[in-house]
Amino acid sequence: MVIKNNPEHDPAGDLKIVDAYMRWALLAAEEVVGKKGMSVVLREAKLERVIDNLPPNELKASGGYSFGEYASLNAALLNFFGRAAKSMVLRIGRLSAKQGIEQQGAMFGIAALIASKVLPFPAQVKLGLEAMRDGFVKVYGASGQKVEIVVEDRGDRIAYLDYGCANCAGKQSDAPMCWIHLGVIQEGLRWQTGKEAEVLQAECRAMGAAACVWEVSKKAKE
Ligand SMILES: [Zn+2]
Numbered sequence: 182m183v184i185k186n187n188p189e190h191d192p193a194g195d196l197k198i199v200d201a202y203m204r205w206a207l208l209a210a211e212e213v214v215g216k217k218g219m220s221v222v223l224r225e226a227k228l229e230r231v232i233d234n235l236p237p238n239e240l241k242a243s244g245g246y247s248f249g250e251y252a253s254l255n256a257a258l259l260n261f262f263g264r265a266a267k268s269m270v271l272r273i274g275r276l277s278a279k280q281g282i283e284q285q286g287a288m289f290g291i292a293a294l295i296a297s298k299v300l301p302f303p304a305q306v307k308l309g310l311e312a313m314r315d316g317f318v319k320v321y322g323a324s325g326q327k328v329e330i331v332v333e334d335r336g337d338r339i340a341y342l343d344y345g346c347a348n349c350a351g352k353q354s355d356a357p358m359c360w361i362h363l364g365v366i367q368e369g370l371r372w373q374t375g376k377e378a379e380v381l382q383a384e385c386r387a388m389g390a391a392a393c394v395w396e397v398s399k400k401a402k403e
Contacts, residue, residue: 182266184256184354184387193344193386194249194351196326197242201284202277202347203251204236206361209276210258213269218261226250226257240285242324248350255348255361267360274364281365282372290315294373303339303399305374307332310341310397313369331392338396341366346386346393354387359395366395376401 211219223229228250236245258273259266282291290312297308314330321328329344348359363380370378379398384390 182259182354182356182358184259184352184358187351187353187387191249191351191386193346194247194252196248196321196328196345196347196350197244197324198246198248198251198347199242199320199324200236200239200245201241201280203231203246203254204238205277205280206251206254206273207231207235209273209280210254212276213273214258214261222254222257222261225260226253228254228257238284240320240323242321242326248345248347251347252350252352255358256352259358259360270360271364271367274361275368276364277361278365278368278372282369285316285320298374302374302376302401306339306370306378306397306399307334309370309373310339310366313366314341335396337399339399340383341395341397342392343394344392349385349387349393352387354385356388357382357385357393358387359385359393362393363395366397370397374401378402 214222223231258270262269294309294312297305310332314332317328317330331342333340346359348361359382363382366380367378379402381396383396384392384394386393
C-alpha cells in the first residue's frame, strides 16, 4: 500500500476531530505498537506535539486536532506496519470502539441497541449502523460541523457511506486505507449482536471515490 498526501486540497481534512476520538486512537495505537514504535509513528505523522498534549477525554471537537491529522496518524501506522498493517490497524479500531461503547452510550443510543438483540441479524446491523451515523452527526453537530453519512440497503449487504471520512482526509492511496473504521464497525456490531460481522471497505476517498464505503454482510460469520 502506498499512501501520500493529496496534492489537491481536501476540505474534509480541515474538519475538527472530536478530542476523545483522537485520544482513543492514540492510546489504542500505543497499546499496539508500544512507546518506541509510537514515537516513530508520531514523528512520521508530524504529531509530536501529542506527546505532552494528549487530547482530553471529551466528546467535543475543540479544534486541537483535525481530520487531516487523524488521517496522518492512520497513514503513519499503515506505513510503519508494512505487511502486517491491516490487522494491526483493525485492532486499533476495535480498541477505539471499546472506549466509545464504554464512554458514549447515550450518544449512540446503546439501550435501544441492546433491546435490538431479539431482531434478525440484518435488522440489527441496520439499526447499529444507523445509530453510529446518528451519533456522529450529533456529536459533530454539537461543535457546529456537518458530517454527511448515509446508511443504505444493498441487497445482501448494508452499506455505510461517509462523505468526509476522517481516516483518509487529505490522502491518496492505491488501496482502501480506512481499516480503523472497519474495526470500529466490527467491534460495535460484535458488542451489539454478539456475533462477528463480515465487513469490507468497498470504496475509499483516498482512491478518488466520493465517499468511503464499508459494506456489512447480512450473514454473520459462522
Ligand atoms: Zn476513508
